[in-house]
Amino acid sequence: MSDENSKWEITLTVNGKRVTVQAYAMERLLDVVRNDLGLKGTKEGCGEGECGSCSVLMDGVLVNSCLIPVLQAKDSTIITIEGVQADGRAPVVQHAFLEYGGAQCGICTPGMILAACHLLQKKPQPTVEEIREGLSGNLCRCTGYLQIIEAVKEAARRGAAT
Amino acid sequence: MIGVKDERIVGTAVPRLEGREKITGQARYVDDMVLPGMLYGATVRSRIPRGRIKKITFGPEINWQEFVIVSAKDIPGKNCVALIEDDQPCLADEFINHPEEPILLLAHEDRHLLPKAVEAVSVEYHPLPAIFTMEESESRSEIIWGANNTFKTILIDKGDVQGVWEKAHYIVEGEYRTGAQEQLYIENNGMIAAFEPQQGLTVWGSLQCPYYVHKALMKLCGLPPARVRVVQMETGGAFGGKEEYPSMIAAHAALLALKSGRPVKIIYDRMEDMAATTKRHPSRTRHRTAVSKDGKILGGTIEFTIDGGAYATLSSVVLSRGAIHAGGPYYWPNVRINAKAVATNAPPHGAFRGFGAPQSIFALERHMDRIAQVVELSPIEIRRRNFLKPGQTTTTGQAVSEPIDLGRLLDRALELSNYSAKKDEFARQNQNGNCKRGIGIASFLHGAGFTGAGERYLSSVVEVEACEDGGVRVLVSSAEFGQGTKTILCQIAAEALGLRYEDVRFAQPDTQEVPNSGPTVASRTAMVVGKLVQSAAIGIRQTLRASGLLGESYSAEEFRIACRKYVAAHGKLRSLARYEQPEDIVWNEEKYRGSAYAAFSWAVYIAAVTVDLTTYSVSVDDFVALQEVGRVLHPVLAKGQIIGGVAQAIGFALYEKVVWDNGRMQNAQMTNYIIPTSADLPPIRVYFEEMGNVHGAFGAKGIGELPMDGPAPAIVSAVGDALRTFFNSIPLLPEDIFDAIASKEENAEHAGSARGNP
Numbered sequence: 054m055s056d057e058n059s060k061w062e063i064t065l066t067v068n069g070k071r072v073t074v075q076a077y078a079m080e081r082l083l084d085v086v087r088n089d090l091g092l093k094g095t096k097e098g099c100g101e102g103e104c105g106s107c108s109v110l111m112d113g114v115l116v117n118s119c120l121i122p123v124l125q126a127k128d129s130t131i132i133t134i135e136g137v138q139a140d141g142r143a144p145v146v147q148h149a150f151l152e153y154g155g156a157q158c159g160i161c162t163p164g165m166i167l168a169a170c171h172l173l174q175k176k177p178q179p180t181v182e183e184i185r186e187g188l189s190g191n192l193c194r195c196t197g198y199l200q201i202i203e204a205v206k207e208a209a210r211r212g213a214a215t
Numbered sequence: 216m217i218g219v220k221d222e223r224i225v226g227t228a229v230p231r232l233e234g235r236e237k238i239t240g241q242a243r244y245v246d247d248m249v250l251p252g253m254l255y256g257a258t259v260r261s262r263i264p265r266g267r268i269k270k271i272t273f274g275p276e277i278n279w280q281e282f283v284i285v286s287a288k289d290i291p292g293k294n295c296v297a298l299i300e301d302d303q304p305c306l307a308d309e310f311i312n313h314p315e316e317p318i319l320l321l322a323h324e325d326r327h328l329l330p331k332a333v334e335a336v337s338v339e340y341h342p343l344p345a346i347f348t349m350e351e352s353e354s355r356s357e358i359i360w361g362a363n364n365t366f367k368t369i370l371i372d373k374g375d376v377q378g379v380w381e382k383a384h385y386i387v388e389g390e391y392r393t394g395a396q397e398q399l400y401i402e403n404n405g406m407i408a409a410f411e412p413q414q415g416l417t418v419w420g421s422l423q424c425p426y427y428v429h430k431a432l433m434k435l436c437g438l439p440p441a442r443v444r445v446v447q448m449e450t451g452g453a454f455g456g457k458e459e460y461p462s463m464i465a466a467h468a469a470l471l472a473l474k475s476g477r478p479v480k481i482i483y484d485r486m487e488d489m490a491a492t493t494k495r496h497p498s499r500t501r502h503r504t505a506v507s508k509d510g511k512i513l514g515g516t517i518e519f520t521i522d523g524g525a526y527a528t529l530s531s532v533v534l535s536r537g538a539i540h541a542g543g544p545y546y547w548p549n550v551r552i553n554a555k556a557v558a559t560n561a562p563p564h565g566a567f568r569g570f571g572a573p574q575s576i577f578a579l580e581r582h583m584d585r586i587a588q589v590v591e592l593s594p595i596e597i598r599r600r601n602f603l604k605p606g607q608t609t610t611t612g613q614a615v616s617e618p619i620d621l622g623r624l625l626d627r628a629l630e631l632s633n634y635s636a637k638k639d640e641f642a643r644q645n646q647n648g649n650c651k652r653g654i655g656i657a658s659f660l661h662g663a664g665f666t667g668a669g670e671r672y673l674s675s676v677v678e679v680e681a682c683e684d685g686g687v688r689v690l691v692s693s694a695e696f697g698q699g700t701k702t703i704l705c706q707i708a709a710e711a712l713g714l715r716y717e718d719v720r721f722a723q724p725d726t727q728e729v730p731n732s733g734p735t736v737a738s739r740t741a742m743v744v745g746k747l748v749q750s751a752a753i754g755i756r757q758t759l760r761a762s763g764l765l766g767e768s769y770s771a772e773e774f775r776i777a778c779r780k781y782v783a784a785h786g787k788l789r790s791l792a793r794y795e796q797p798e799d800i801v802w803n804e805e806k807y808r809g810s811a812y813a814a815f816s817w818a819v820y821i822a823a824v825t826v827d828l829t830t831y832s833v834s835v836d837d838f839v840a841l842q843e844v845g846r847v848l849h850p851v852l853a854k855g856q857i858i859g860g861v862a863q864a865i866g867f868a869l870y871e872k873v874v875w876d877n878g879r880m881q882n883a884q885m886t887n888y889i890i891p892t893s894a895d896l897p898p899i900r901v902y903f904e905e906m907g908n909v910h911g912a913f914g915a916k917g918i919g920e921l922p923m924d925g926p927a928p929a930i931v932s933a934v935g936d937a938l939r940t941f942f943n944s945i946p947l948l949p950e951d952i953f954d955a956i957a958s959k960e961e962n963a964e965h966a967g968s969a970r971g972n973p
Contacts, residue, residue: 093247094240096451098401099485103885106401134240147238151230154851157859158697159237160402160451166238189894192885194399194452195697197862198893200855 063127067092068136074123082121083107086133094134094163098192105191108164109133115171115190134163142170145213146205155204157195165191169205173213181206225710225913228851232701232721233449245405245421245448250478253407254283255326256471257481259319259336260491261311264345264560264878265359268309268318274335282332283322283475290470292437296463297430302360303526303563305435305466311340312359313525314879315491315562317463322471322479345560347878349499349522352557359525360558366523367531367556369538371610371807374549379514383505387586391502391578392944393927395522395873396495396866397880398567399890400696402451404460404492405482408468415442416469421450422461424734425692429726431462432469447724450696454863455566457696458736459528460492489883493565494873496521496533496556500541500578510590510600514549517541519575523556524563530556533564535666536737537571539811540924542610543579544621544660545601550610561878566736568863569923572661580657580928581943584935594932595634598658599625613810616799617906619817624841624904625658628819631902632839637823645937649828652836655932657925658819662812663917664739667802670813674794676730677744679708679751681788682720685775687712687755690722690789691732693744697859698919699852700740706848707745707912711752714771730791738917741848742814745912747792754790797910813910816917818842820861820925823897824933831949831956833869833934835897838926845908845916853918857901860922866890868927872946 060075067090074089086092086109095118098106102117109118110132137143146169149155156162165188172179172187179187184205185198193201236242271286273279287294287308294308295301307316321332344357351357352364360366380386406420415438422428425445432443445465450457464481471479483492504515519541523530538554587597602621608614629635634654641652664670678690689708695701705719722729732744756774759765762785764777781788802809823837840857847853870889874881882888907914931942940955 087247092240093243096244096402097246098403099885101485101884101886104401138239150238151234152228152851154231154855156231156234156237157699157855158400158402158452159233159242159449160244160400162237163240185893189892192401192890192892194401194454194863194890195859196855197858197860197891197899198896199858199899200851202893 061124063123065126065128066130068132069139076123078124079122081119082109082123082126083118085123086118086131092133092135096160096163098160103192104161105168106161106164108167108191110167110171115168134167137167137170142173142213145211146170146173146208149204149208149211150201153204153207154200155196161191161193165193165201169208172205173209178209222710222913224706224716225848226846226850228849229702229706229716231699232705233695242449244402244451245407245419246482248407248419248448250407250409253478253480254322254324254471254475255329256320256322256468256479257329257333258317258467259321259333261307261314261316261318261338263311263340263342264314266311266340266342268307268311269339269341271319272337274337277332277335281323283471285320285470285474289474290435291473292435295434296466297434298427298459298462298528299531300527303528305463313560313562314877317467320467320471322475345878347559347561347875349520349557349559352559359560364558365555366527366558367534369534369554369807371538371550371552373547373610373612374514376514376516376549376551379505379549383513384508385506385589387504387506387589389502389582389585389943391500391581393498393574393577394946395497395564396567396871397489397873397888398454398456400452400454400456403483403485403488404457404464405480406461406464406468407478407480408465408472409478410472410476415444417444417446418465418469419446419448420461420465421457422447423453423457423694423696423736425694425724425726426731427459427734428462428465432465435466436469436473444725444727447694450694453696454568455570455736456493458566458734460565485885486883489888490880491562493528493563495567496523496530496564496571496574498537498574500575502578502582504582504586506586506590510592510597512545512547512601514547517550517552519552519554521556521571521574522559522561522564524559524561526563528563528565530564532666533566533571537575539611539662539666540572541575541579543576544603544658544817546603546607547610552610559878561875568860569920570737572920573864573867573923573927576659576924577928577945580659581931584932585941594656595625595629609811611811612808617814617908619843619906621658621817624817624819624843628821628839628841631841631900632821632823632837634821641937651826651828651937652824653933653935653937654821654823655929655936656819656821657929657932659925660815660817661738661917661921661924663742663814663816664812665737666811667804670743670794671796673733675733675743675747676791676793677732677747677751678730678789678791679748679755681755681778681782683779683782685778686718686720687714687752687778688720688722689748690729691744691748692724692726692729693732693740694724694735698856699849700735702852703741703848704745704748707748708752710913711749712756712774713769714774718771718775738920741915742908742911742917743794745915746910747794749912750792751790754792755788758788758790814845814908814916816842816844816921818921818925820929822926822929822933824930824937826934826937826952831952835865835930838897838899840899840922841902841904842921843904843906844918844921845911846905846914847903848913848915853903854901856918857922858899861899861926862891862896864923864926865896865930868930868945869947872948
């Protein structure tokens with residue numbers, strides 16, 4: 054048994070590697086990823102699941118890692134921005150972001166790229182409306198989104214989903 | 216256009232310099248940095264708006280021995296956040312002037328223990344009466360700042376306003392208000408400080424103005440310039456919100472580092488960032504305008520008032536920009552602008568993209584629509600008849616020297632937006648149904664660079680360095696936080712030297728390494744700093760030529776070889792350029808007369824909206840943003856600046872409401888302070904005119920702030936057009952529209968009044 058003040062041994066697969074961490078059950082997946090695993094590409098924007106900067110893929114589903122207690126992520130498969138490149142979809146999306154002005158200050162960018170990859174996996178040829186909806190959980194204050202939408206559209210055209 | 220045909224790099228969409236790091240998650244922001252032995256800091260703030268500290272008690276539930284505790288008594292130098300005035304304490308010693316005033320600092324190596332410790336500190340106060348509105352401040356029932364609650368007054372007086380009223384065919388009056396707005400950069404504020412007895416104090420942080428922080432830390436710690444070092448980390452959005460408050464956080468981290476002897480990191484959470492740091496100044500503008508029979512402005516008075524919060528911070532300069540922009544792109548033969556910034560017991564308001572101009576331009580553009588109604592002209596025609604023309608003078612008496620043709624800009628915007636056809640179509644459609652459509656316009660200008668003599672006082676310096684590997688490096692304190700500072704300055708250097716973009720690097724802004732090119736604010740980077748980078752780059756070439764290493768014409772490779780040879784023979788080669796105010800830029804600060812800005816950018820924006828009378832929500836359906844910003848240095852970045860600015864301004868107009876309770880923000884969360892999402896925004900169609908500008912690098916002017924000025928009045932105008940109701944304040948939320956429709960007649964009476972001379 055464990056109370057809130059003792060740590061658990063939690064194993065999960067992050068970016069293809071099995072890792073075991075010692076963490077409090079209610080510790081945020083975000084903090085474990087950033088601090089225990091040193092994967093700093095996942096960002097904290099609001100800490101309440103509104104902005105999507107801390108987005109990671111958990112068993113293929115896009116989640117806000119600030120809302121996931123790490124115990125809930127036990128035995129799951131996590132992909133962060135650092136691991137997304139390995140799965141082949143992302144470079145096309147990333148390149149399109151660069152070309153079309155999808156990244157400005159860059160703080161929402163890792164989460165936004167994960168959201169875009171997730172969307173394209175589900176819908177390889179999304180309509181503009183589907184892109185708007187698909188990314189609406191990720192807030193950006195710099196771009197006004199339109200160049201992000203263009204980038205995702207272009208990534209779809211170039212076959213990011215294949 | 217200036218030299219366009221010869222340009223290879225300026226005007227092209229080179230890759231964002233730090234783009235690869237950003238898209239791969241490798242870019243390093245302050246919270247990504249960890250130093251050995253680092254502690255985490257937190258701030259104990261007041262919970263009352265005004266009073267005196269009676270007693271501070273530390274609760275027994277915490278083992279305080281483990282914590283580093285800093286109070287005002289630990290400050291080695293002056294207890295202030297040095298900026299324009301030294302009135303804001305770094306930590307409250309006795310008096311509390313707003314409900315987020317910092318009192319104590321705590322640090323611990325386990326950051327999870329900090330929130331409970333902050334809660335366990337209780338402060339007893341002698342409360343004092345507080346004031347929260349501009350009107351309470353003006354009534355002076357309580358004096359909370361200086362002799363009269365007034366941070367600054369400005370008078371702009373042109374011609375003879377007294378004489379215009381009797382000549383007027385119409386006198387049109389109106390009062391307009393704008394609310395506070397949170398910058399809401401997605402990266403919260405943060406700083407790390409470390410003190411080494413040998414090197415002195417170093418801070419790394421999320422910031423716009425390295426030398427502002429440098430100045431504040433020197434004064435606070437009583438250290439000489441060489442013993443304070445400020446390093447800008449990758450900065451996740453700023454919009455003015457990281458202009459002055461980072462000095463406060465750097466000061467706090469520094470005090471904890473000095474006391475503990477260990478590095479200290481302070482990262483605000485979202486709620487603390489929204490509640491405690493600066494927001495856009497709320498404003499109130501009163502217009503009284505004399506208008507001729509044919510709709511020409513004869514003259515008028517403008518009273519522009521902003522709420523500065525509890526301390527002076529930047530209010531005097533926000534006021535200045537707001538006051539100068541209050542006359543907009545129109546010709547005022549006679550005008551008197553009375554502007555003032557007043558104190559209230561709220562956290563200080565501060566810089567936010569536009570810096571006073573979005574407030575006064577909102578008022579003016581709404582007022583132009585009101586004048587149009589009174590004179591029975593269209594909003595288009597009233598603007599056309601009053602546009603400034605080259606040779607005419609602005610409200611400060613600055614002759615328009617640029618060959619701007621606002622009438623032509625207007626015509627193009629009307630065509631691009633299909634204005635006339637939409638106007639007719641909406642009028643037809645609006646006869647039936649529950650969705651009403653409307654179209655609205657705003658025409659405006661934005662001055663680039665510091666106001667008046669500001670650039671002369673800043674006396675900015677940049678350096679360009681020839682490196683031993685043959686490349687060149689740009690050294691400036693101008694920060695990248697999304698706008699593309701690094702990219703455009705490297706483009707300029709590459710263009711000036713005939714190099715490839717890839718041959719130019721950008722030094723991390725670090726006060727130990729880079730000269731003071733001024734703060735990264737005021738739409739000044741492309742125009743002012745860019746021009747200096749161009750000059751400094753040319754200096755490198757001159758030196759290489761003078762030393763016989765470079766011929767009159769050369770290839771990029773020959774340049775690299777010349778650099779390498781020079782550095783090998785003589786050591787480091789740095790070329791410096793310092794700002795010198797052009798002779799035709801003359802400003803009289805006392806009289807507020809003369810050239811307020813070296814150049815203006817100009818724009819006409821048109822918004823089409825739908826108002827749903829079931830939910831009273833507004834959706835923007837189409838947005839045309841047409842502007843003249845001089846040479847567009849980078850088409851993708853420039854477009855991104857405009858779209859991003861318009862998006863923020865849509866929030867300013869329709870969504871973003873700071874809910875105040877006794878000076879404290881009640882909705883300091885992204886859950887209940889609503890900004891636009893990707894699902895909310897219309898197509899924002901961006902068009903540029905490029906007229907060129909002799910004062911900027913390759914003809915560039917300012918671009919960053921301009922798009923914040925026009926959308927709110929254009930959208931509110933469109934909502935008014937849809938509902939045949941006049942709205943005079945923002946944010947305009949569904950409940951405001953509901954109320955306005957419910958009391959339409961009463962509203963019309965209070966929003967303004969007009970009389971026509973018989």
